[in-house]
Amino acid sequence: MSPNASHLPSSLILIGAGKMGGSMLEGWLKVGMRPQGVTVLDPRPSEDMNRLCREQGIALNPANPAAPDVLVLATKPQMLDEAASSVNACLGPQTLIVSILAGKTIGDLRSRLPAAGAIVRAMPNLPASIGRGATGAAVNDQVSEEQRLMADVLLSSNGIVEWLPTENLIDAVTAVSGSGPAYVFHLVECLAEAGTAAGLPPDLAQRLARATVTGAGELLFQSDLSPATLRQNVTSPGGTTAAALEVLMRDPNGMKGLMREAVAAAKRRAEELAG
Structure with missing residues (x-):
């Protein structure tokens, strides 16, 4: 079954709405993600992000957001430790984490986020910001097929996605398409x-x-x-x-x-x- 808009999650939290996170959000909206299902958490959102959220009816920095179907980590990698407790509080037992944090392994995420279960680690590249990206992605053994399809439709909204048989290939992906x-x-x-x-x-x-x-x-x-x-x-x-x-x-x-x-x-x- 090929992924399409029917596999979009009902609810999603985006943590980190910088250039890459913001571009991903725009891609999700273009492929049919309901703005009312999206929550953006960013301590210093840009004026463009403030305007997008206001115009689209996207929740921006609400207190105590409900656990979503998908949580996308798009902060700077070095901010993971600082943000870990607040990220962990957003997770539910069925929440899929999609991380684009460079250099942060699935093991790193599991150790810092005790409530984490299903995790997709993805490595997009700069052309994703114009919808022409190349992303390599790997999953842990708790990701269901439906969750993988959700991640696929989210990531492919900004370009092609290549699913890797093992996370160990992420470093090679970084060296080829990331850099x-x-x-x-x-x-x-x-x-x-x-x-x-x-x-x-x-x-x-x-x-x-x-x-x-x-x-x-x-x-x-x-x-x-x-x-x-x-x-x-x-x-x-x-x-x-x-x-x-x-x-x-x-x-x-x-x-x-x-x-x-x-x-x-x-x-x-x-x-x-x-x-």
Whole structure:
């Protein structure tokens, strides 16, 4: 059974309504979440969040909210200890926790939230803020199929969701898709700098590099072809692209080697932070 709006929870508490939490809330509303079923808890909500809650009839910072079907943890990871007692007070025996706290394992949550039962740990990335995110998610053994479907429809409102067979893969997800947008932004920087070195005015090189990467990304998004096939389709034998790719694909010092090294470094750091 594919997840759809029928799997949205009747009640949800969002703890932490910053950029990511606020973007997730907007995604839930777009896919049909009842505003009256949502409660937002944030000690310092932005003016935009105040306005959204006021216009949509969303409860903002009420005293003693009732235990919800789903509680979404979207605070900064370092705030977990400070918020733990108030979060724990919101939990009921059937409440599903969905946590997007980077570096905080299911074990961390269980140890700080004694009332916690079913937990989904998710790792979204920055493009989730515009509805084009990539999220990896894992569950503990207390999550029912209905709860997983609820989490799926909530998380997929901001992009794709990949369900992981084990939480141990979260660190690799962090290294690939969580940190990945920064790699792409750096690619644009490097391409623009290379264009400037080749003689282009810096502002022109910047515009061309930005448009090239965003256009290629959109083509990849819309195409059913593999990245390798798309690359081959724009590479004429003996042409300019082939000459450049000969440099980029040079092993072990080409792009593949550098990317493997970069992802491995990010994964190691994720493991250190989680430990």
